[in-house]
Amino acid sequence: MLNVTNLNVYYGDAQALWDVSFRVPPGKIVALVGSNGAGKTTTLRTISNLIKPRSGEIRIDGKITTGLPGYRVVENAVAHVPEGRQLFPLMTVYENLRVGSIIPEAKANREKTLQEMYEMFPVLYDRRNQLAETLSGGEQQMLAIARGLMLKPKLILLDEPSLGLAPLVVSQIFEVIKEVNQAGITVLLVEQNVQKSLELADEGYVLENGRVVMSGKGKDLVCDDHIRKAYLGI
Ligand SMILES: Nc1ncnc2c1ncn2[C@@H]1O[C@H](COP(=O)(O)OP(=O)(O)O)[C@@H](O)[C@H]1O
Ligand SMILES: [Mg+2]
Numbered sequence: 511m512l513n514v515t516n517l518n519v520y521y522g523d524a525q526a527l528w529d530v531s532f533r534v535p536p537g538k539i540v541a542l543v544g545s546n547g548a549g550k551t552t553t554l555r556t557i558s559n560l561i562k563p564r565s566g567e568i569r570i571d572g573k574i575t576t577g578l579p580g581y582r583v584v585e586n587a588v589a590h591v592p593e594g595r596q597l598f599p600l601m602t603v604y605e606n607l608r609v610g611s612i613i614p615e616a617k618a619n620r621e622k623t624l625q626e627m628y629e630m631f632p633v634l635y636d637r638r639n640q641l642a643e644t645l646s647g648g649e650q651q652m653l654a655i656a657r658g659l660m661l662k663p664k665l666i667l668l669d670e671p672s673l674g675l676a677p678l679v680v681s682q683i684f685e686v687i688k689e690v691n692q693a694g695i696t697v698l699l700v701e702q703n704v705q706k707s708l709e710l711a712d713e714g715y716v717l718e719n720g721r722v723v724m725s726g727k728g729k730d731l732v733c734d735d736h737i738r739k740a741y742l743g744i
Pocket of ligand 1: 521526548549550552
């Protein structure tokens, strides 16, 4: 589905990613975990072509996408749910969802997809005429994910969906991610919540200072000594 090979990304002269490689197989949940500043957002923004890598290759369904403009990546059925949700606060839930289906393919099925979103997220149906800024943090995150799903993506990139949410709400969001995946959508989940992400993910990659330092099955990584010491405080 997604193959990232030897990605090197710079901000000016400062290198942010060093030979980052990983794979997201179709139908799976892959977690890319790491601390603040590890390079997680940079990785997602590079996949979405919001940042141009100095070198390296990104393939989606076998096709090289590095160097294409961002909207072309969207047409490749990749939805990017950005860090901090980036909703339109003074637009309603309904209006935010409509904005998600901007490309022609998604627009044609907008009403049908909208109904699917309301079924998947009943709380968004209840609040469809409320301004996005009046939603709770968890509801806003659900709206951000649903807005991404309005594209009918094959692959969804989730940047720190649990950030700033209370533990109970974090669990709900992780349930939502599982549901999205069960609906047939491949997930690349980027998180600082290392434990929950690795428990959920089929496969995990650990990013430290812009480098992939470990990878493996999510369940194996949670048990790993380095991970437990460095990220789980055990
Ligand atoms: N717009 C930017 N300009 C310069 N440096 C940046 C910019 N965005 C991120 N960085 C730097 O790149 C590194 C990786 O950041 P980021 O990808 O945001 O990490 P994460 O998402 O894992 O917290 C950090 O050292 C950060 O300071
Ligand atoms: Mg980030």
